[in-house]
Amino acid sequence: xxxxxxxxRGAETGALEADDRFSLAVSRVRSGYLPAGQSGAVxxxxxxxxxxxxxxxxxxxxxxxxxxxxMKCGRSRKCSFHRPCYDAxxxxxxxxx
Ligand SMILES: [Zn+2]
Numbered sequence: 001x002x003x004x005x006x007x008x009r010g011a012e013t014g015a016l017e018a019d020d021r022f023s024l025a026v027s028r029v030r031s032g033y034l035p036a037g038q039s040g041a042v043x044x045x046x047x048x049x050x051x052x053x054x055x056x057x058x059x060x061x062x063x064x065x066x067x068x069x070x071m072k073c074g075r076s077r078k079c080s081f082h083r084p085c086y087d088a089x090x091x092x093x094x095x096x097x
Contacts, residue, residue, distance in 0.1 A: 015055075018084070022088045025054055028053075029089070029092050033074050034054070034073050034079070041070060042067065042068050042086075044065070044067075045067070046062075046065065047059035047065040049061075053073040053080060059080060059081075059082055065082070066080070066081045
């Protein structure tokens with residue numbers, strides 16, 4: 001009766017749920033906004049206020065940014081992802097190719 005019914009979904013972290021992030025990745029790859037899979041070198045580092053090409057949110061200094069070099073994402077020559085966004089994007093390859 002008094003079961004706690006809280007879930008992470010209610011937390012106001014501003015982050016997307018994994019499923020939402022994955023669907024967004026698939027639709028962005030399908031629309032050509034993001035390339036499919038990885039085709040360049042990746043570097044990881046601390047965020048510097050870049051916009052994530054997947055979720056369009058700022059990647060703060062307290063977060064890890066994954067940068068894929070050598071491909072185009074939208075109008076950018078450099079693709080910056082939050083780490084979970086990068087993971088979601090990587091998982092799209094088998095679904096959109
Ligand atoms: Zn992101």
